[in-house]
Amino acid sequence: MKFFLFLGLFFVVVWLIRGGRRRGLPGSPPQAPAVPSDGGSEASSESIVACVHCGLHLPKSEAVSSAAGWFCGDAHRLAHDVAKPR
Numbered sequence: 001m002k003f004f005l006f007l008g009l010f011f012v013v014v015w016l017i018r019g020g021r022r023r024g025l026p027g028s029p030p031q032a033p034a035v036p037s038d039g040g041s042e043a044s045s046e047s048i049v050a051c052v053h054c055g056l057h058l059p060k061s062e063a064v065s066s067a068a069g070w071f072c073g074d075a076h077r078l079a080h081d082v083a084k085p086r
């Protein structure tokens, strides 16, 4: 009979320790890793443009702008200008 008493006491102690640890970390909810870092949020908020020549989608900061639109690089901007001169 004493064995079951100690077993119950053991589970109560384990339950208290686990509860205490959960209460000890108030500023770290389980959803915290899902929030991207400042660098990731910058990339997601940046608008994406498509290259007029090949249709490649890339961030606006990496694209080359022209009167005809956005291009993935100077090579495609020049190729588009040669194919369709203004």
Ligand SMILES: [Zn+2]
Residues within 6 Å of the ligand: 051, 052, 053, 054, 055, 056, 071, 072, 073, 076
């Ligand atoms: Zn391109």
